[in-house]
Every structure is written in C-alpha cells, then in structure tokens.
Amino acid sequence: MLDPHALPPNLSHGAAVHPEARPAARLTWDSREASPEVAFVALPGEKMHGNAFVQRALEAGAPFVLTDLDVPRAVRVPDAQAALFDWARHERAKNALVVGITGSAGKTTAKSYAAAALDAHFMPVYNTMPAIACFLIEYGASARPLVVEMGIDRPGEMAELMALVRPDVGVVTTIGPAHLEQLGSVEAIVREKGGILTGTRGLVGAQASAFYTGADSYGFGDVTYAGDDLVLTPRGATFTYGDVLVELPLAARVQAEAAVLGLRLAQEAGLHLPDAAERLAQVQVPGGRYRVHPGRYTVIDDAYNASPVAVTAALDALKTQAGGGRTGRRISVLGRMLELGPTERALHAEVGAYARECADLSYGVGVYARELGERASRTVPELLEALRREVRDGDVVLVKASRGISWTPDKRAQEGVGLDVVVDALLRWRDGQD
Structure with missing residues (x-):
C-alpha cells in the first residue's frame, strides 16, 4: 500500500x-x-x-x-509532477534490477518476453512519463525485477526518461524511420534512442546492432548472444538457447528474438533457464501486437501501430504462413503509417512494394492506399466491403496500420487508419457472428 x-x-x-x-x-x-x-x-x-x-x-x-x-x-x-517524479526515483532505488527497452519497433513484444523470462513486473501499454512514475512507485520496492518500455518521439525525451527510470540494463530492439516529424532523421533516432545504452548494461537487437558497433547484441545469426536452429512455421517458432529448447506457439521471428533477449537477461540474473523458457511459452502479447487468431481463416492482428521497420517485420512473418494457390492465400491489409515527415509517400511506396512481394493479395486503405496495395480503398467501409467479398477459408490475413492522430510541427493533424475495426469484422464474419 x-x-x-x-x-x-x-x-x-x-x-x-x-x-x-x-x-x-x-x-x-x-x-x-x-x-x-x-x-x-x-x-x-x-x-x-x-x-x-x-x-x-x-x-x-x-x-x-x-x-x-x-x-x-x-x-x-x-x-505535484515534480513530487511524483521524486517519489518514483526514491522507490525505484529499492529495486535490484530494472530493464529499460526502447526501439523503433518491437518494444512491447520485447517487454512482454523479457518480463516473462525474468518473472518481472512490467509496464502496461500506456507508457508516458506519469505512467512510468506511478509504476515505479507501486512496484519499485518489489523483490521482483521491473521491465519498463521507454518510447520516445522527440529530442531530449530519452534523457528525461533515463533520469527517472535509471535502468540497470538498457535495450534497443530495432532502428528505423519512425517519429521523423520530431526526430528529423534516422541518424537522430540512433543518437536519441542510444541514450538508453549510456551508463547501463547495453543490449541491442540483431537489426539494431549495425547502428551500435561494439554493443552486445542478441537474436539469431552473427550476434553476441544467439539462439540456434530457429524454425518458423504457421504453428509458431522453435529454437534452442544453449541446451534449452524453446517453443513459442503462434510466434514469428520478432517474438523469437525477444525470447532470446529474455533468456539472456534471465541467464545474467542467475535464473533457471528451463523455467524461464516455460514462462516464455505462455506469453500473451496485448491486442494489436502480432496476435494470431487461427480458425477457418487466420487473422493476424498487428493493428495497434506501424512504422516501416515494423510493417516489414510483419510481412516477413506473413511469408512463413501457409498460403498460395486456391486453398489459402497470404493477404496483407495495410493503412497509413504516421509521423514519417516529408518522405512519407516514398516510405509507403517501399512498404507497399514489399507487401506485393510477400502477399498473394495486398490491400491498402486511406491516403496512401495505392502505394500500400494493389487493391486500394479510400475508406475503411470500402475496404470492409471488398474483404467480405474476397476472404475465404484457408486464407491468412495480416492487418497493420497506425492508429490515432499525430501533429506535424506546423500543427497540421495527420489521421491514422484504425484498422482494429477490420480485425473485429474479420473475426465476426469468420465465427458467424455477423
């Protein structure tokens, strides 16, 4: 209390x-x-x-x-705000292991898997400074570790977060174009997010390792701490870490890499790795973060948010799904990615071209519908009508876009396309509820 x-x-x-x-x-x-x-x-x-x-x-x-x-x-x-943050720093100091996680994509997934492996308390989805402060006050004195998602969208924010959280371990999952309206360039993103590695035990994901030479890395392939024998199927991911077999139901490569991070953190904390692997197999990511809904046709709900690196990873995962031919197809449904600045049209076109490579059918909706898919819809109702006519048993449908509204420096609103309603509709149709 x-x-x-x-x-x-x-x-x-x-x-x-x-x-x-x-x-x-x-x-x-x-x-x-x-x-x-x-x-x-x-x-x-x-x-x-x-x-x-x-x-x-x-x-x-x-x-x-x-x-x-x-x-x-x-x-x-x-x-009150200064008092809240002072109180949070006081309580955080009572905890022996705090892990901070940032990146252009995959933060929530990494947080979920790291927390499971460590049997830690972890931040809920809402991760503003006040939310983090309240979390630290409530759980700082716990004997269990803490895992904190530390997302940023403006210069200087990571420094503020570091002063509040003071993580013992800092993690960067990925680097890519995201929040460019405020951060300006990928180089600035590398610099700002890299602040989480300063004065901490630093770990970076395989993709991010190219931006942080000399930092210890995790994942698969040429990294410092690697999982081996990765197998990806529509049923999920399996790999080994040392002599421990890890089985992740309905997971893709991103989740497997997050599991390697979790196992490395558990290993450094002196935990029993087979127990950590069992906890990893039970992870349930929040809705909208690559949640797979199998059935007559499969819906992959990745609709919470989107950036080019995140959409590319989701499309890579779609490629591992059964599809092709008349019995089942891979279908991508993509909407606008926010906060990409003046290069947004080109970035949407790059993502759309990759979607056409990975999917048997590609749909786009919203402002950049034609860039994102071979089948373009101006509005979500138009998209729903097209999908209802097209989707059939055996298909695998990936749904991904940014949600909500962002603001450009000149105060223009940019609206994302909330494709969670598309996920809901697909599931209702499949299950005979509509």
Whole structure:
C-alpha cells in the first residue's frame, strides 16, 4: 500500500498531509479511475490542469490526492509532477534490477518476453512519463525485477526518461524511420534512442546492432548472444538457447528474438533457464501486437501501430504462413503509417512494394492506399466491403496500420487508419457472428 503518511524524506519535509488521507493500492492521473483504492495525482495537461478534477476524485473516494490545493485528504506539495517524479526515483532505488527497452519497433513484444523470462513486473501499454512514475512507485520496492518500455518521439525525451527510470540494463530492439516529424532523421533516432545504452548494461537487437558497433547484441545469426536452429512455421517458432529448447506457439521471428533477449537477461540474473523458457511459452502479447487468431481463416492482428521497420517485420512473418494457390492465400491489409515527415509517400511506396512481394493479395486503405496495395480503398467501409467479398477459408490475413492522430510541427493533424475495426469484422464474419 502507498501510505501518504510515510512519504520518503525528500517529500515528507515539503508536503502537508491532511490527517484524513489514507493509504492507496495504486495511483492514477485520470480522475475517472479514482476510487477508494486508487489515489489521484493532479498533473498539468495540454489543455487543463488535473486540479480541475480533484473534487471529482475526492467524490469517487480517492484515499488521497497529490496536489497543490488545500482540500480534504490532500498530500499538498508545491509541484505535484515534480513530487511524483521524486517519489518514483526514491522507490525505484529499492529495486535490484530494472530493464529499460526502447526501439523503433518491437518494444512491447520485447517487454512482454523479457518480463516473462525474468518473472518481472512490467509496464502496461500506456507508457508516458506519469505512467512510468506511478509504476515505479507501486512496484519499485518489489523483490521482483521491473521491465519498463521507454518510447520516445522527440529530442531530449530519452534523457528525461533515463533520469527517472535509471535502468540497470538498457535495450534497443530495432532502428528505423519512425517519429521523423520530431526526430528529423534516422541518424537522430540512433543518437536519441542510444541514450538508453549510456551508463547501463547495453543490449541491442540483431537489426539494431549495425547502428551500435561494439554493443552486445542478441537474436539469431552473427550476434553476441544467439539462439540456434530457429524454425518458423504457421504453428509458431522453435529454437534452442544453449541446451534449452524453446517453443513459442503462434510466434514469428520478432517474438523469437525477444525470447532470446529474455533468456539472456534471465541467464545474467542467475535464473533457471528451463523455467524461464516455460514462462516464455505462455506469453500473451496485448491486442494489436502480432496476435494470431487461427480458425477457418487466420487473422493476424498487428493493428495497434506501424512504422516501416515494423510493417516489414510483419510481412516477413506473413511469408512463413501457409498460403498460395486456391486453398489459402497470404493477404496483407495495410493503412497509413504516421509521423514519417516529408518522405512519407516514398516510405509507403517501399512498404507497399514489399507487401506485393510477400502477399498473394495486398490491400491498402486511406491516403496512401495505392502505394500500400494493389487493391486500394479510400475508406475503411470500402475496404470492409471488398474483404467480405474476397476472404475465404484457408486464407491468412495480416492487418497493420497506425492508429490515432499525430501533429506535424506546423500543427497540421495527420489521421491514422484504425484498422482494429477490420480485425473485429474479420473475426465476426469468420465465427458467424455477423
């Protein structure tokens, strides 16, 4: 429990704790999540300050609120955000092993597999600075390791994250064009993400190793720590690590590489590798991160986000699936990739050309539909109509695109295509629910 009356010394001397404040199970900066078990942290936002929602949190029963307001159950501090981060650093210092993971693609997958191998606590999907701070406060004192996803989209952000998380091990999964609107170039991405390797035990994925000469690498082939005898089939991936056989159901190469990372981390932590391999076989990645749904036809849900390197990896995985001929085809369904800057059309065209090589049928939707697929749809409803007519038993359908809205430096909105609705529709049709 998080006791507001037992704050660390760097906070307790500057905080005024209301006598009715009581311990909480966890923290949130979203007042809609406040409850008798969940305390509220009033943080500055892009449009409004969290102080505007303090009363709502108190009415929901929040055990305490971290704020500069003089209200019931307040932990009153001059700056709630600074106090939150100070508290997080204090709790993080109690943990013996914290792993930080970044990269242009594959961060969530690597996090899931590293955490499984280490039997660690790990960050949920939402990985902003406040989310990471709350995670460190809640789990920092645990005897189990912590695995933190450390994504960035602007210069200087990795330095801020490093000051907060201070990982013992820093990992870079991949490097490629992503968030170019803010970071500017692949060279800048290499430099910014490479900050996670400074002052830590550094590990980089096989693809990223070309950008970080001298760093220890993991994966398959010519790397420092390699898995052997990798076999990829529609049923999943198998390989050996040392004398340990690893079997990953419904996994592709990206997941297998993440498993090698996990096993190396477990090995360095002195854990029993056969037990770690058993935990790896049970990993369930979050929806939208290469989740395979087998059935009359197979749907690969990789629709959470997209960048050129991530789409290329997903297409490589699609190639390992059964397909071709009348009994089953490989089908790619691709939408817009966000934050690629002035070269976005060319990057979409490169990805689309590769999709045509890997898939028997390629579909594109949205602004760059014609670049992404031989069959182009302007809108998602048009795409759904085309897919419903085309998809048949035995097919394997990969769905991938960016979601949400990004903002260019001149404040123009760029809308991604949320293809999670396509995944849902394909599954409903397949299972006779629509």
